[in-house]
Amino acid sequence: MPERFRVDVEGRALDLSNLDKVLYPDAGFTKGEVIDYYTRIAPVLLPHLADRPLTRIRFPNGVTGGSFFEKNAPAATPGWVRTETLPAPGSSKGRETIDYVVADDLPTLVWLANLAALELHTPQWKIGQHPDVMVVDLDPGPPAALRHCCQVALLMRDRLADDGISSYPKTSGKKGMQLCCPVAGTQSADVVSDYAKRIAQELEQAHPKLIVSKMAKNLRPGKVFIDWSQNNAAKTTVSPYSLRAQSVPSVSTPLAWDEVEAGAAGRRPASKPYPAGEVLRRVEKQGDLLAPLLDGGPELPTP
Template sequence: MPADRGAGAAGRIRVEVAGRALELSNLDKVLYPAAGFTKGEVIDYYTRVSGVLLPHLADRALTRIRYPNGVDRQYFFEKNAPASTPDWVRTARLPTPGSSRGRDEIDFVVADDLPTLVWLANLAALELHTPQWRVGADPDLLVVDLDPGAPAGIAECCVVAVAIRDRFADDGIACWPKTSGRKGMQLCAPVSATQSAEVISGYVKQVAEELESSSPAKVTSRMAKRLRPGRVFIDWSQNNAAKTTVAPYSLRAGPVPAASTPLTWPEVEAAAAGDLLGAVRQFTAAEVLDRIDEYGDLLADLLTPGPPVPS
């Protein structure tokens, strides 16, 4: 938590974060009831991960999922900047084709700095989701979402992740793994920002269909729910221009404050080989902080442009 504090109205404190004045409220409110994890702890977590998180949020239009009364109560998606947005928070007005509210454009929040991140955490914006493109540019990230259908789980996702990594490598594309913070995982690859979302999505769909053809009992590339039990769904559609993916290090709503956690390939390979001692799993906020101390940002390579995908 930022150290500079002042007295405020009941339940509120004034703080200064990197030169910006903020008012924080209800820090003792429990947002994860099963774990007793409070809003103050959420703000503390986002402050402590900001050094590795902010580069992955920079220049990206942010979709937030807010849980003002905790993860077991009503929540809402928020794309537009709320009316109370401070004037120092960066926003970007962007088109929103197909908006369910009939808006042609929305003023998105862009979280480029620590004060903005703390402000969002104070709004109980627990989940932070970003598109695969930066404002005003074509996609610079390729994302594959691996969604296991029970009884398949994250170990089965690791098997598929290794297969996708090796297939991408045939085309000169390097990818990095992370947990989703829920039940599955994602692979992320830097790409050139010179191709459309349709081209990238088409490439990932082709790879998914190839893997389904070679391992139909383990993999499906089709969205139908009836096809998923016991298989890992390779969701290539995450590369659609309108889709967002949970940001690395973002918290997720659930019984415990788990976060989307970067993994090492040796961890994934071990899990794919059946080694449960390393236990690739969904990591809690405290575990993520320990992993950052040990590894730094395992996804730092995503911040450098990669090659174009075959088209």
């Protein structure tokens, strides 16, 4: 295969390179296959990226060859790629603003995949708006596992439902999972984060042997940490359908609640993450299980 060749993606000319370069050595999964995955998953992925500043984690030499976070648009960003200059709260480099890439279309997604931007992360808010999604991260402290995350997810689903809040689960693509809740987009990140913290504390009090809501890592072994702080305005969460940098090309995968119930009982999805090929088959059969996130939700109750 030639090292570089030009393709047309929806009217945009792109130079793709090194498509046979293996980015997931244990699986023999190449850069060409990464681009193919993101191209095929684009119809359900792009709506979740639209209008959100994008943080990428790039692995130019594959998942075993080191990586770097990238928020700022690279110097060679094509002129047709949408960028937005936004404040940079908590910037590790002391920047006041960052020129973020916004992946609103397939050409941008393919361009990013060609840069080996394997992982895609977004905040819970769209540009110029308040959060329209609340996310809680369920992180198991060994020997707790994904099965225990599923148990906590069910508890949290029922508690949120008491407040009229719908929740939709997905795997992280690694060892944990997240619950995503559509909210009104009229309340600040602080309000959303405070509500998530309050619910996490309630569940910890009710299930102290299973759940921890405090940040201290020494409290986590054998429990599931409900990370309510994901809703901080400076934080991001892995996007649904994003690849993860694991030994195999696993994906942050939306789940149906009956799958979570099965996982809580010790069956899949508790056994292993879903790989890219299986996620494509799931979407072909089920569509986007997180589509309700795009329709908005209610305001969160405040104390």
